[in-house]
Structures are given as C-alpha cells and as structure tokens.
Amino acid sequence: MKTDNQRAWFLVLPVLVLVAFSAVIPLMTVVNYSVQDTFGNNQFFWAGLEWFKTQLESERMWDALWRQLAFSGIILAIEVPLGVFVALNMPKKGVWASVVLVLMSLPLLIPWNVVGTIWQIFGRSDIGLLGYTLDSLGIDYNYTQGFYAAWVTVIAMDVWHWTSLVALLAYAGLQSIPDAYYQAARIDQASRWAVFRYIELPKMRGVLTIAILLRFMDSFKIYTEPFVLTGGGPGNSTTFLSIDLVKMALGQFDLGPAAAFSLMYFLVIMVISYVFYIVMTNLDKEDGK
Amino acid sequence: MSDQTATAPGAADHLPGDVTARDANAKAKSSSRLNGSTVVLVLYLLFLMLPIYWLLNMSLKTNSEILGGFSLWPQNLTLANYETILTDPTWYMGYVNSLIYVVMNTVISITVALPAAYAFSRYNFMGDKHLFFWLLTNRMAPPAVFALPFFQLYSSVGLFDTHIAVALAHSLFNVPLAVWILEGFMRGVPKEIDETAYIDGYSFGGFFVKIFMPLIASGIGVTAFFCFMFSWVELLLSRTLTSVDAKPIAATMTRTVGAAGVDWGVLAAAGVLTIVPGALVIFFVRNYIAKGFALGRV
Numbered sequence: 001m002k003t004d005n006q007r008a009w010f011l012v013l014p015v016l017v018l019v020a021f022s023a024v025i026p027l028m029t030v031v032n033y034s035v036q037d038t039f040g041n042n043q044f045f046w047a048g049l050e051w052f053k054t055q056l057e058s059e060r061m062w063d064a065l066w067r068q069l070a071f072s073g074i075i076l077a078i079e080v081p082l083g084v085f086v087a088l089n090m091p092k093k094g095v096w097a098s099v100v101l102v103l104m105s106l107p108l109l110i111p112w113n114v115v116g117t118i119w120q121i122f123g124r125s126d127i128g129l130l131g132y133t134l135d136s137l138g139i140d141y142n143y144t145q146g147f148y149a150a151w152v153t154v155i156a157m158d159v160w161h162w163t164s165l166v167a168l169l170a171y172a173g174l175q176s177i178p179d180a181y182y183q184a185a186r187i188d189q190a191s192r193w194a195v196f197r198y199i200e201l202p203k204m205r206g207v208l209t210i211a212i213l214l215r216f217m218d219s220f221k222i223y224t225e226p227f228v229l230t231g232g233g234p235g236n237s238t239t240f241l242s243i244d245l246v247k248m249a250l251g252q253f254d255l256g257p258a259a260a261f262s263l264m265y266f267l268v269i270m271v272i273s274y275v276f277y278i279v280m281t282n283l284d285k286e287d288g289k
Numbered sequence: 290m291s292d293q294t295a296t297a298p299g300a301a302d303h304l305p306g307d308v309t310a311r312d313a314n315a316k317a318k319s320s321s322r323l324n325g326s327t328v329v330l331v332l333y334l335l336f337l338m339l340p341i342y343w344l345l346n347m348s349l350k351t352n353s354e355i356l357g358g359f360s361l362w363p364q365n366l367t368l369a370n371y372e373t374i375l376t377d378p379t380w381y382m383g384y385v386n387s388l389i390y391v392v393m394n395t396v397i398s399i400t401v402a403l404p405a406a407y408a409f410s411r412y413n414f415m416g417d418k419h420l421f422f423w424l425l426t427n428r429m430a431p432p433a434v435f436a437l438p439f440f441q442l443y444s445s446v447g448l449f450d451t452h453i454a455v456a457l458a459h460s461l462f463n464v465p466l467a468v469w470i471l472e473g474f475m476r477g478v479p480k481e482i483d484e485t486a487y488i489d490g491y492s493f494g495g496f497f498v499k500i501f502m503p504l505i506a507s508g509i510g511v512t513a514f515f516c517f518m519f520s521w522v523e524l525l526l527s528r529t530l531t532s533v534d535a536k537p538i539a540a541t542m543t544r545t546v547g548a549a550g551v552d553w554g555v556l557a558a559a560g561v562l563t564i565v566p567g568a569l570v571i572f573f574v575r576n577y578i579a580k581g582f583a584l585g586r587v
Contacts, residue, residue: 004413011408012420014401015464022461023427026438086333089326101575103334106341108578109567111522113539114560121347121557122340127355129343160337168579172587210583221431224524228543242433242525249437250529262434273426280586284476 027266033259051260061261063236064244071240072219075158079215080208082159083166088200090171104164116228119157123229143230147237150230154238157225162215169211173204206283213276217269241265341564347557355553370558380555383538384562386452387521390535393456395516398463399509406471407497411480424465428584432525435461440529452535455527459520466519466584467512473585474508507577514574515581518567538563 037047055061086104091097107115123143125131134141143153177199185195223242226232232239232247239247245265249258347355348370349363374380408414409421439458440449448454482504486496502509528540542559571578580587 002411002413005411006414008408008412008414008417011404015405015424015468016420018397018401018457018460019424019427019464022439022457023430023435026435026442029438029441030434086329089329091326091330098572098575100330100334101578102571103337105571105575105578106564106568107337108582109518109522109564109571110341111524111539111563113524113543114563117542117556117560118340118344121553122343127347127359127553129339129361132359160340164337165579165582169583169587172579207579207583207587210586214582217429221429221433223431223433242431245431245433246436246525249433250440255437258437265431266434269429269431270426273429274422276429277422277425280584283586 030259030262033255034263037256047256051256052264055257055260055264058257060244064239064241067237067239068220068241071154071158071222072216074155075162075219076212076215078155078159079163079166080212083163083211084170084204084208086163086167087170087174088196090167092175101168104167107161108164110161112224113228115157115161116225119153119160119225120229123153145234147234150234150238154226154229157229158219158222161225162218166208166211166215169207170204173207174200177203206279206286209279210276210283213272213279217272217276220269220272344557344560347553348561350554352552352554370554371562373555374558374562380541380559383536383541386531386535387527387537387539390452390455390459390527390537391517391520393452394459394463394520395513397456398460398467398516399513401460402464402467402471402512403502403509404497406468406475407501409468409472410475411483421468424468425584428462428465428469430461432462432523436525436529439526443530449530450532450534454530455535455537456520458526458530459523463516463519467516470512470515470581470585471505471508473580474505474511478504511574511577511581514570514577521563521566 034051035047035049036044037050038044090100110118122128123131123141125135125142131141131143140146141149143149181199182195185199190198221242222240223246226238226240227243227246230238232243245258245261248254248261346362349366349368351365351367351369354360354363354365409417435458443449443451443454443458448457478501482500483496486500491500524537524539524543527537528543531537531540538559542556574581
C-alpha cells in the first residue's frame with residue numbers, strides 16, 4: 001500500500017520544472033499565436049477564434065486528417081495480426097530465442113530518417129532490390145510518381161519498422177501463460193484455434209491493447225520516415241498531419257493557422273492518451289491483485 | 290536448423306507414459322508445427338534483414354558501381370565511403386554532436402526522473418495521478434506541434450544551435466518516458482526494504498543511493514538505453530534547433546542529399562554507422578525491449 005505523504009512533491013519538483021519549461025511555455029506560445037493575427041513587424045492583434053474557424057473549414061486540413069486516419073488504420077490492420085502471428089511462432093527459450101529477439105528488435109533502433117533512407121534506396125528501380133525486382137517483373141513501380149506505389153511503400157516501411165514491437169509485446173504476454181494451461185488444453189484435446197481463442201488471446205488482451213494504442217499514437221504523429229521517403233508526395237498524397245503542420249509552420253510561416261491546427265491536433269492526442277492512461281492503470285490494478 | 294528441432298520437442302514430454310499413442314501423435318503434430326514456425330520466422334526475419342542488407346551492400350560499393358549496374362553483392366569491395374565519413378569533419382562531427390546531446394539528455398532525464406519515479410511508486414500525494422497523466426501526454430505529444438515554439442523559445446534565450454538546447458527539447462518526451470519506465474521497475478521492489486533501511490538509521494539520500502539504486506540497477510540501465518535511443522532516432526526537433534555547431538548526423542544526411550545529385554554510397558555508409566550504437570547494446574536489453582516501449586508496463 002502507498003502511504004500519504006505530501007512531501008513527495010519535493011521529489012517530483014525537478015521533473016515538474018523541467019517538463020514545464022519544455023512543454024508549458026512552448027504550448028502557451030502556440031495558444032498565443034492561435035488567437036492573434038499579424039501584418040509582420042511583430043505587431044499582433046486579437047483574432048479570437050478566427051483561425052480555428054478557418055482551419056475547421058479548410059479542406060487541406062481535413063484531407064490530411066483523412067489520409068492520416070487511413071494510414072493509421074491500414075498499418076494497425078496489418079501490424080497487429082502479423083505481430084501476433086509472428087509472436088505465436090517465436091521459440092520460447094534457448095539461444096535461438098535470443099537470436100530472434102535481437103534480430104527482430106533491430107529495425108526499432110534505427111534512426112527514423114535512416115529508415116526513410118533505407119527504403120528510399122531499397123525501392124528505387126535503378127539501384128534498389130525491391131524496385132529493380134518489381135521493375136524486371138514488368139510492374140510499373142515508382143514511389144515518387146505513382147500514388148499507389150507511394151502508399152504501398154510508406155505502409156511497407158511502417159510494417160517493416162514497427163511490426164516487431166507488436167510481436168515483442170504479444171510475446172511478452174504469451175510468456176506469462178503457465179504451462180499447466182496448455183497441458184489442460186491438450187488433455188481436453190482442444191484444437192489449435194481453441195487454444196488460441198480461449199487461452200492465448202485472453203492472456204494477451206492487456207499487452208495487445210497497449211500495442212494498439214502505442215502504434216496508433218506513434219503512427220498518428222509520424223513525420224520523419226515519409227518525409228525522407230516521399231516528402232509528402234507525389235502531390236500531397238502522403239502528406240500526413242505532422243508533415244502538413246511543419247510545412248505550414250516552418251515552411252510558409254503561417255503562424256496563426258498552424259497554431260490553431262497544432263492545438264486541435266494536440267487535443268486529439270490528449271484524448272487518446274487518456275484512454276491509454278485508463279488502460280494502463282487498470283492493468284496495474286489487475287497486477288496488484 | 291536441425292538443432293532447433295532437437296532442442297524443442299514441444300510440451301508433449303510432460304504427459305505420462307500411458308498415453309503413448311496420443312503422445313506420439315502430439316509429438317508428430319508439434320514437430321510439423323515447429324517446422325511451420327521456423328518457416329514463418331525465417332520469412333519474417335528475411336523481410337526485416339533484406340533492406341538492411343541492401344544498405345550495407347550499397348555502402349560497400351563505389352558510386353560508379355552502384356549506378357553502373359545491378360548486383361546482389363559488391364563486386365569491388367571498397368571502404369572508401371566509410372573513409373570519406375571518418376576523415377571529413379563535416380561528416381564525423383555530426384556523429385559527435387549527436388552523441389553529445391544524446392548523452393546530455395540521458396543524464397538529465399535519469400537524474401530528474403529517479404526521485405520522481407520513487408515518489409510515484411511509494412506515495413500518494415495531492416495531484417499525483419493528474420501529474421502522472423500529464424507526463425504521459427508529453428510523451429505522446431507530436432514533435433511537429435513543438436518545433437516552431439521550441440525554435441523561438443531557444444532562440445530568445447540564446448540557446449539556438451547548442452547541444453543543451455536539443456538535450457532539453459528531447460527531455461520533453463524522454464523525462465516522462467524515464468519516469469514511467471523507472472516507476473514500473475520500482476514498483477517491483479518491496480516496500481519493506483525501505484522501512485528496514487530507515488529503522489537501521491539510513492537517511493533518505495543514503496538509502497536511495499546505497500541500497501535502492503543498486504536494487505533497480507537493471508531498470509536504470511534499461512531506462513538509460515531507451516532515453517539514449519529515442520533521442521538518437523529523433524530528427525525533427527534536433528534539425529529545427531541546430532544549424533552548424535550542433536548539427537546532428539541525421540540532419541547532415543538529409544542536407545547532403547539533393548546537392549548536385551545524391552552520393553548514394555556515402556549516404557548508405559552514414560546510415561549503416563547510425564545503426565551501430567543500437568546494434569552494439571541490443572543484446573543486453575533484448576528481454577526488456579517490450580517493457581521499455583510499453584513504458585514499463587509489461
């Protein structure tokens with residue numbers, strides 16, 4: 001049991017100060033911009049909720065949002081089943097298990113811009129293995145020109161990059177199942193599917209929820225990998241929310257609209273974080289029992 | 290591969306001997322499934338390794354060979370691309386800069402997160418749950434939202450293009466991460482240890498450094514690894530906050546691309562070198578990777 005102790009505040013004070021400096025001050029700047037307009041010369045005047053209205057009516061933002069949701073939906077639909085499938089086929093112990101763990105984790109530790117570079121090279125039809133192979137098979141594939149080619153490459157890249165995370169989490173869930181469960185299932189002559197459906201899946205429920213939420217959040221703010229690979233193109237076809245926001249804020253310096261955009265973006269993230277938090281604390285409670 | 294089939298005969302061994310028929314059946318089934326598993330795994334690992342292999346392949350070729358023809362491995366193996374990077378200051382200083390701010394960030398994050406995580410794992414205090422949630426939202430915050438305000442904030446306090454600016458900016462997501470992971474490890478240490486130490490006359494500081502920290506040493510190591518990693522892989526903020534003096538390797542790579550054509554060989558070599566730090570320590574944290582990514586909650 002935890003004890004009540006208000007002096008614990010002193011222990012969290014450094015974190016509070018540091019994170020406040022790097023989160024609250026910048027966020028207030030954003031709030032400040034979102035309600036003001038400027039004609040340059042550092043002269044600002046009150047614009048109220050004007051920018052929020054403009055943004056909510058802007059087709060550009062909605063397009064980016066739909067693209068973002070489509071992207072997150074597609075990668076979840078591929079990565080979660082694939083990750084579970086891989087986890088079910090991973091060895092439980094031994095040297096081979098360590099080797100598999102190390103190799104699988106490797107893509108997770110590669111800098112995000114290098115992930116983009118790797119796929120940029122891999123997919124090029126003149127020098128890349130993937131692009132060259134597809135080209136020799138007679139498939140017209142060019143991720144900088146074709147809409148579908150760009151999407152397929154961006155999705156393949158994300159699946160390559162992050163499926164291992166889902167697999168590792170699912171694997172951690174599988175490891176916690178006592179052997180006795182499987183023995184009981186064998187005595188009952190349960191089918192492979194029944195073992196999965198009634199033993200493994202319920203035991204993985206917690207970790208899978210974490211995996212889905214993490215992948216959703218992280219894919220929702222994806223920037224570097226598609227930026228390096230396609231730069232948001234061809235046209236705007238792979239311009240996701242973050243890419244659009246950076247274009248607006250740092251490229252065109254449209255501070256007001258960008259700030260309003262940021263705040264709405266952040267609000268969505270807050271809501272998902274809250275779901276994540278509730279799931280986490282519930283899991284902690286189950287552990288405590 | 291014959292090795293794995295021999296070492297993992299399935300759980301059929303646990304059954305008593307009188308069900309031999311079913312046992313044999315199960316054994317046959319499990320070995321065929323095992324082969325299926327091996328195939329699935331080998332295919333998946335192949336999918337993961339091919340693009341990395343291709344990067345390595347490119348990095349060992351000359352540009353004329355890369356553009357001249359297609360080959361599955363380097364015909365004239367060369368280390369010239371690596372030489373270019375390791376002898377040119379504009380290249381290798383990128384690695385040095387990245388390492389400096391990453392190490393700074395790791396030290397800062399762990400130092401402030403240790404006491405905070407202890408407070409969260411041991412005490413109830415006013416607003417603790419709100420604070421814990423607020424930290425989480427910062428881990429989840431999109432860097433794109435913060436890029437412009439960070440740029441202005443650090444420019445106005447004269448920290449633009451310094452290592453400490455990037456280290457502080459990255460603590461936005463790394464401090465919450467460290468607090469969450471450390472709290473997950475600390476929760477596993479029984480409270481009786483704290484109480485016994487206080488009865489034995491330890492002060493809080495003495496207990497924390499001499500007794501508690503050694504107990505969660507592996508947790509601190511894992512946290513340090515994840516802080517290092519998330520700071521190492523980030524590009525958007527580190528690129529926005531630097532121009533020359535603290536320019537990270539990631540930015541060096543993107544800026545070199547596009548200037549008078551792309552130097553594919555050097556680009557690939559630079560990419561391979563950024564994978565090395567993670568690959569070196571991955572073996573030690575292999576059992577904690579899931580835990581670290583899930584913020585200490587698996």
